[in-house]
Structure formats: structure tokens, C-alpha cells
Amino acid sequence: MSILAIDIGGTGVKYALWEAEALTGNGSFVTPATWEQMKAGLKATLHNLASCSQEPIEAVTISVPGAVDSEAGIIGGYSAIPYIHRMPFVAELTDLLGKPVFVENDANCAGLAEAFYGAAKGAKSAVSFIIGSGIGGAVVLEGKLVKGQSLFGGEFGYMLTENGQTLSELASPVHAAKRYSTQKGLVPGITGRELFDLAATGDPLAQQEVQQLHRALAIGIYNVCLVVDPEVVCLGGGLSRRKDLLAPVQDQLRLLQQQHHSEDQQITVKICQFQQDANLIGAVANYYLRKEQA
Numbered sequence: 001m002s003i004l005a006i007d008i009g010g011t012g013v014k015y016a017l018w019e020a021e022a023l024t025g026n027g028s029f030v031t032p033a034t035w036e037q038m039k040a041g042l043k044a045t046l047h048n049l050a051s052c053s054q055e056p057i058e059a060v061t062i063s064v065p066g067a068v069d070s071e072a073g074i075i076g077g078y079s080a081i082p083y084i085h086r087m088p089f090v091a092e093l094t095d096l097l098g099k100p101v102f103v104e105n106d107a108n109c110a111g112l113a114e115a116f117y118g119a120a121k122g123a124k125s126a127v128s129f130i131i132g133s134g135i136g137g138a139v140v141l142e143g144k145l146v147k148g149q150s151l152f153g154g155e156f157g158y159m160l161t162e163n164g165q166t167l168s169e170l171a172s173p174v175h176a177a178k179r180y181s182t183q184k185g186l187v188p189g190i191t192g193r194e195l196f197d198l199a200a201t202g203d204p205l206a207q208q209e210v211q212q213l214h215r216a217l218a219i220g221i222y223n224v225c226l227v228v229d230p231e232v233v234c235l236g237g238g239l240s241r242r243k244d245l246l247a248p249v250q251d252q253l254r255l256l257q258q259q260h261h262s263e264d265q266q267i268t269v270k271i272c273q274f275q276q277d278a279n280l281i282g283a284v285a286n287y288y289l290r291k292e293q294a
Helices: 035-050 089-097 106-116 167-172 172-183 192-200 204-228 245-257 278-293
Strands: 002-008 012-021 022-030 057-064 068-070 072-076 101-107 126-131 135-141 232-236 269-271
Touching: 002 035, 002 278, 012 035, 012 278, 022 035, 022 068, 035 057, 035 089, 057 072, 057 089, 057 106, 057 278, 068 101, 072 089, 089 101, 101 106, 101 278, 106 126, 106 135, 106 232, 106 278, 126 204, 135 204, 167 172, 167 204, 172 192, 172 204, 192 204, 204 232, 204 245, 245 269
Parallel strands: 002 057, 057 101, 126 232, 232 269
Antiparallel strands: 002 012, 012 022, 068 072, 126 135
């Protein structure tokens, strides 16, 4: 049997079949403008992949942005895809596709991918920080997601850090690049990647923003580890592709531990193993997790 994994994002919808413990038949299409168009695209995807699959497709599992109530099959919160929120998402797709449908938040899926198959495989406890335009995250304890009563478990981006600013404001490369651009009067502004490139050339303001990002991320990790004390902390998202991310964050963590006399606390930070396929693989992990709990 195979599983259809789908990752719905603000600009694109990715999909693949999970067969023999691997993704196959990967593809994508542009995120539709309406729910009816989205349903048509998903139905066509299921039909096309079913026709070329060696095994019957037993279920559809989906990664989406927003505050996902997996039990109710409804997506709360907000995202760049407004029509998926506050409607019977899973019920409508189950009727449409004729398959069991499962849904989970995209950052949670990324965390599940690392916990079940990636950098935190085998660990009894793991947290993931997914770094992009904001900071998402996931907490996985004893093989289960910890989402909380309001579905805010793992929403590390809302955490308050220095000067009352949120972790997303200080540790996101997008926000850091915007601050740099504003101070330099650059229109249009630079990207996060360009900010790091400028810092590498010795630009003092860029270096200041990058250092602040590293420190803010370290503060976020430090605070979460004091609550959860996980075996592994995974860093994912676009920023995690940079080879110069891990070492300065670890340096900042050691400094915080020295300052606050918590050197005995073991904090193991790793870069996520999965990048562009993380949400698809995590959606599969969510399917198996939900099936096990049923």
C-alpha cells in the first residue's frame, strides 16, 4: 500500500507517494486561488498518481499552515491561503477523494519528520525550530506531538525575548534583512541571504543584525530547553541550509549557560536532515502516528 503525501504552501502545492519507506513521483502545482480549484487540483493529483502507482493508495495525508485541529479536521489561525481556514477541510476532502484524509500543521510535520526519520530519530524527546519569515516549531515527546489545549504547543515564534520583542521578530532572517534595509534606506530591501553575505564581507550593520539573530535564536532554544529538556534540538527552514549557522548559535548557548550557571544542562543542537521534503515526510509520519492512536 502507498500513501499520498501533500504539502500545501502559500505559493505552491507539493506532492509525492510514500512507497517502500521513500518518496516517489514528486511533483507540484501553483497554489490555486480558490477552494474549488484546490479540490480539483488535489483530485487530479490523486487520479494521476494512482494510475502510475504499483500499490493501491490507502490514505491522503496533508501538511498545511495554520492552527490545525487534527481531530476535528479543521484549520484555525491565519495563512496566505485564507480559504482553507475555519471550514470542514478534512470532511470535504474525504468525500471528494474517497480516501481517509489526515492533516497537520506544517511546522509540526517538519518536526515529526526529524523525530521519526531524521536528525532526532531514536530520541525520546525532541524539539524543532523551523526558521523562515517567522519561527515555527514542534515538540515531540515519546513519539507524540505536544500541541496543547489551544494548539499553541511549539509556536516558539510568539516567545518574548529581549526588549519585549518576539522570537520571530529577532531570529527571522526576513525581519533582520528588513531592519537592515530600513536603516540603510534601501528600496527595495535586501533578502536574508544577502544580509548574511554582507556580514561575511565585513559590513558592520549586517554583522550586528546577524549576531542579534544568533543570540535571539540561542535565547529561544535555551528557554525551551529549560521547560522541555529535550535530547535533541533540530534547526530547520531555509536558514538551516547555511553552514555558518550552527557554530555561532552553539557559542551563544554556551555563553548563556555560563552567565546563568546552567552548564550542567546538556543541549544538543543539530541541523535538520530534511529540507524541501520535510513537510511531506512529516505528513507521512503524522499519518502513522494518527493510525497508531486510532
